[in-house]
Amino acid sequence: MKPVGIWFRRYLLQFILLVIVIAVIYALYPNFRVDATIERIIPLGVIAAGLAVTMIAGEFDLSIASMAAFSGAVAVFLSPLGLVVSVIIAIIVGIGLGILQGWAIAKLGINSLVFTVGTLILLRGMTWLVTGGLAIRVGDITQTDVFALDLLFVTPLSIIGILILVGLGIFLSRTRWGRELYALGGARQEAIAAGVRYKRGMIVAFGISGGCGAVAGALVSARGGSAAPDALGVMLILALGVVLVGGISLAGGRGSMVNVALGFAIIAVLSAGLAGMGAKAFVSELYIGVLLLIVLMAEFFIRFIGERSRRAKLRRLAA
Amino acid sequence: MSTVENVSTNFQDRAGLRRGINIIRNFALPILIVLVFVVASFTVTDFFKFETIRAILLATSITGIIAVGMTAITLSGNLFSLGVTATTVFSGVIYVWVGQATGSMYVAALVAIVAALVVGIIQGVIVGLGLNAVIVTLAAGSIIYGTIAILTKGEAVQAQSVDLSGFATFQIFGLPLPIIVFILFTALAWLLTEHTLIGRRVHLLGANKNTARNSGISPMGTTIWAFVAFSLGIGIAAVLQVSQTSQIQADNLSGLTMDVVAAVLIGGTAVTGGDGSPIRSAIGALFIATTTQVMVLAGVPEATRYFVLGAVVVALVVVLHILRKAGSR
Numbered sequence: 001m002k003p004v005g006i007w008f009r010r011y012l013l014q015f016i017l018l019v020i021v022i023a024v025i026y027a028l029y030p031n032f033r034v035d036a037t038i039e040r041i042i043p044l045g046v047i048a049a050g051l052a053v054t055m056i057a058g059e060f061d062l063s064i065a066s067m068a069a070f071s072g073a074v075a076v077f078l079s080p081l082g083l084v085v086s087v088i089i090a091i092i093v094g095i096g097l098g099i100l101q102g103w104a105i106a107k108l109g110i111n112s113l114v115f116t117v118g119t120l121i122l123l124r125g126m127t128w129l130v131t132g133g134l135a136i137r138v139g140d141i142t143q144t145d146v147f148a149l150d151l152l153f154v155t156p157l158s159i160i161g162i163l164i165l166v167g168l169g170i171f172l173s174r175t176r177w178g179r180e181l182y183a184l185g186g187a188r189q190e191a192i193a194a195g196v197r198y199k200r201g202m203i204v205a206f207g208i209s210g211g212c213g214a215v216a217g218a219l220v221s222a223r224g225g226s227a228a229p230d231a232l233g234v235m236l237i238l239a240l241g242v243v244l245v246g247g248i249s250l251a252g253g254r255g256s257m258v259n260v261a262l263g264f265a266i267i268a269v270l271s272a273g274l275a276g277m278g279a280k281a282f283v284s285e286l287y288i289g290v291l292l293l294i295v296l297m298a299e300f301f302i303r304f305i306g307e308r309s310r311r312a313k314l315r316r317l318a319a
Numbered sequence: 320m321s322t323v324e325n326v327s328t329n330f331q332d333r334a335g336l337r338r339g340i341n342i343i344r345n346f347a348l349p350i351l352i353v354l355v356f357v358v359a360s361f362t363v364t365d366f367f368k369f370e371t372i373r374a375i376l377l378a379t380s381i382t383g384i385i386a387v388g389m390t391a392i393t394l395s396g397n398l399f400s401l402g403v404t405a406t407t408v409f410s411g412v413i414y415v416w417v418g419q420a421t422g423s424m425y426v427a428a429l430v431a432i433v434a435a436l437v438v439g440i441i442q443g444v445i446v447g448l449g450l451n452a453v454i455v456t457l458a459a460g461s462i463i464y465g466t467i468a469i470l471t472k473g474e475a476v477q478a479q480s481v482d483l484s485g486f487a488t489f490q491i492f493g494l495p496l497p498i499i500v501f502i503l504f505t506a507l508a509w510l511l512t513e514h515t516l517i518g519r520r521v522h523l524l525g526a527n528k529n530t531a532r533n534s535g536i537s538p539m540g541t542t543i544w545a546f547v548a549f550s551l552g553i554g555i556a557a558v559l560q561v562s563q564t565s566q567i568q569a570d571n572l573s574g575l576t577m578d579v580v581a582a583v584l585i586g587g588t589a590v591t592g593g594d595g596s597p598i599r600s601a602i603g604a605l606f607i608a609t610t611t612q613v614m615v616l617a618g619v620p621e622a623t624r625y626f627v628l629g630a631v632v633v634a635l636v637v638v639l640h641i642l643r644k645a646g647s648r
Contacts, residue, residue, distance in 0.1 A: 108637060117632075117636075121629040122633050250451050282473065285464055286461065292458035
């Protein structure tokens, strides 16, 4: 089969969903705005990308939304230094904490789901400490103008978001360290036996997810000029929705940034369209839940039928 | 190279060490709670009083009941449910609505618990088919939350003409009903998981799914039972919660899911399944409530409280993990 054909088949379900969602939203709401959709890449798309990298490596980073909230708080807290500088510091801190997290998980050999539930609570506590429990604001609000520029369809933030997705896509599929994450996620024992370094893989995966969380959180806070102790809490669930609707395997070792981009497009079109129609946030949460269940069931039955036909073929061959 | 005797003494040493480590692992949290208690009694004024202990237990009861129920899911190897908040709110709203319609809080409580069970069993069937529990419960949670928010228009639902607070105000020996229910529910859950066939099946399914299936245990049936236990906890907790506050809103209880998961984890039940106990989760919930209450009485600011709690959870999770690894070597 030609590469295009393989590519098409791999993402078929997501393509169909995307087309349906776009068609429905356009039919119901003709003056739907594309830029409002793209703008959601910060924070949603980038957080989903970070989550996807850890899932490909066969792990979970549940702390990523807390990381985003923490970095946002740090960026606003340090804004007297200049907002651009404080955003960069917040991102470096986020990457550093992510690396530390990956190192600890590899060193302890602990289940990342367990460890990151702990750090989810810890980072949220650190966000409370930095903000002092109240919403904090950037002193000089004109500093946020840089982050809110509008260039036709995109803002600088959307460009950063797209660049991160593309960059991670290239990293995962074209570099050695990226390929090693697939190996660790798909068949860990075999990968380690073949010489893939487990600890480095964990540090890379969690460093990336920490960095993605930090970029998303810091930029959102910089755009809005404020940070709150309980901000972005819903992002974990939304990002998980993006990743899973996009079709990244929970078992690890499979999926790519194309999946993340497709999942993001589906969820973002849906929620931007519903928000444009004046629906409350909980309405789109309902639809995302339904979508998630549909994708999950569809993939389950596709696998089930595939398995059955494979067995039937084997039986025919044996007879 | 060591001789045979050396190996055998080594082995015996290690057996003793392992036993010691397992004792520490089993009793670390209760000892820690007692320690926090003793220290607080001496340092925090007005701490060592019946009212304080009652307040701690009351604060534990809602999270504790759900954590005890969730232990069944974790034990059965299905990680945890991320739909706790949504299902609890759903069940609570049903309690208020039925209470309003029928005027009887007993009928309302029954319907609310049955509603939680129905939602839970549906999820149990889907998970039993072989789908990932975390994702199914997450999706189900979103759907339930969205539905409830649409039906209530995002506003608070409260009982107007009827009094639904009976379950919270009822007391035996000065202990409010939520505390007694919490203790009874934990005892029942312990009895079921440790001393009945279904409990053993849940354990085995979590320990090794393939072996369990080959020995004739139905993964579907066992998973459904685990979800029944969980939903029962949710339903009871929702009724008790709404009895205390006498109103409920779709956006309420937002931190409940993570509190429950944290309670199960620091209690020391293994996320991989097969190892743990409902009592552990109850103690985990008790520990969180005790530490929080001590800090509240000591006048620690809210922000610092969250931070300390987070640090304690991470530290406990790591220590328990190291102890489990050392104990099973």
